Amino acid sequence: MQPIVFVAVIASIIFLLLIVGTPVKSIRFIGQGLIKVIIGAVFLFFLNALGNQAGIHVPINLTTSVIAGILGIPGVAALAAIDFWVL
Known part of the structure; x- marks a missing residue:
């Protein structure tokens, strides 16, 4: 993909979202899910460090x-x- 095409696609998506608006609840839901996954990875890091x-x-x-x-x-x-039990 040409860089100019890539930039044009991204710019058109941003322009479309500015005109139409983004559904706030779906973006908030996705953000909270990503935060939970990151917190889960941190929990596992500490489990591996302490265990x-x-x-x-x-x-x-x-x-x-x-x-x-x-x-x-x-x-x-x-x-x-x-x-512990399986391995």
């Missing part, structure tokens, strides 16, 4: 971050228990 001596290592990927982000501390505990 290193106990042999607990849960990989940090999108699936485990979503589980830890949505369920919170119980989700991290469930992932640690699954890791």
Whole structure:
């Protein structure tokens, strides 16, 4: 794709959104979901840092971050228990 075409497409999308407006609730929902995924990844990082001596290592990927982000501390505990019992 040519750079001028790429810039033109982005500019037209921005112009269209300025005229039509963006649905605020959907953008807020997506933003809150991304924040939860990031918080889940941070929880897993601390679990891996603290659980290193106990042999607990849960990989940090999108699936485990979503589980830890949505369920919170119980989700991290469930992932640690699954890791401990399965592996």
